[in-house]
Amino acid sequence: MRFEAKKLCKAYGVQRVLQNLDISLQSGELVCLLGPNGAGKSTLIRLLSGLLKPTAGEITIDGTLADFSEAEIRRRIGLILHQTFLYEQLTGLENLQLYARLYGTRLTESDLKQLMVRVGLGKVRPVPVRSYSRGMKQRLTIARALLNEPQILLLDEPYTGLDQQGSTMLNQLLIEEKEQQRIILITTHELSFIRQVASRFDILHRGKIAESIPNADMSLDELQERYNTVVNNRVKVQTEAAP
């Protein structure tokens, strides 16, 4: 499967966030989107999930224009954003049951409990999510995003709130999802963790993918240096442009 965005533009009023951005994602590929705060990473994730409409450009799946008004298209995407999408008064299992029913899956209670075990919540008492820690909520959010086995995973800062063990668990899940030929796009600043699983790094710069770096090519230090060079260039250009 191929998931692509061509000449994607997004503007909020006069502020142009993305300009003629092209990105292509293949099955079994885990692409890490890098960029400083405000670069437009979250906007791109929202556009690719259909939650935002682009100002211009198109998003295609296997060459066909993605029509996000179709439930079938929306349900092919597993999404993690900054907010958890969880209901605070429901328990972890009830939240998963709710989403499983909404997605129309045939998952049983034991399937969902198994999913909770996968994200390290197997031994949690059935208490409302409001009493969960941030890390526990994030683990449940990961389970929620995976429960309908989506073909495309769009993950915005999924390591947020996770401890060392949680980040390792997430990496393990990402490896398994990759092996199942899912398309994964992830934004994070946790380079040391994502470097273990990413196929390539795309650096978002001035509304476009400025550099695309295959993971095998360089060490963590080299990657950090390349990233800093792109970001500093951006700062330099902005400073020079200022009156």
Next chain:
Amino acid sequence: MRAWLSTAWVLVWKDLVQEWRSRDVLTSMFAFAVLSLFIFNYALELSPINRAEIAPGLIWVVMVFAGTLGLNRSFAAEQDQGSFEGLMMAVPELSVIYLAKMITNLLMMFGLAILVIPIYSLLYNQSLFDLRFFGILMLGAWGYSAAGTLISSMTVQTRMRDLLLPVLLFPLLLPVNMAVVKSGSAIIAASSVPEFQSWINLLLVYDVIMTVVSILVFEYVIRE
């Protein structure tokens, strides 16, 4: 259609469980309604004849104002944790979110009517235990929930949602308010049905049109 309805039921169940466990909305709605009835009772000093005349209007005003507290919070759970976007990704059709919220709001108004009628009867010494009167209140509540849920879905995304909701909603409710008060008064005055049939027809037409139009435009409203 079956998937649409079963999804709506799942969402209504979720809203009711959430509300039952937090009791945020019901408590404030009920407290507001009871306090309003107390205040009107002491402020108006009504004679028995006047009571009969103003009962439908008074009860409906209390229900509308108390219900607005609920409408303001009806998308709050979705707003707090961004769950609205989660629902948008999962449901078969976006209009089902509207239908579920509308049913939940209608159930809240049903609970409110069940509370308000006995308290009014007790405080004002005038029995309003009449199924026809209750039916009129429910027809009004249907129209109120249909319009209120749509407006609430618009205002929830704005900074001034608490102020905007009543400002946009109340003018839209004018036909419902008139029909509920006129037909309610006719029932209390023991008039025959043909005398106020036109008001019931108005209510029914308003309810059906508002529900259908809201279902049709909901996706556009939340996406834009």
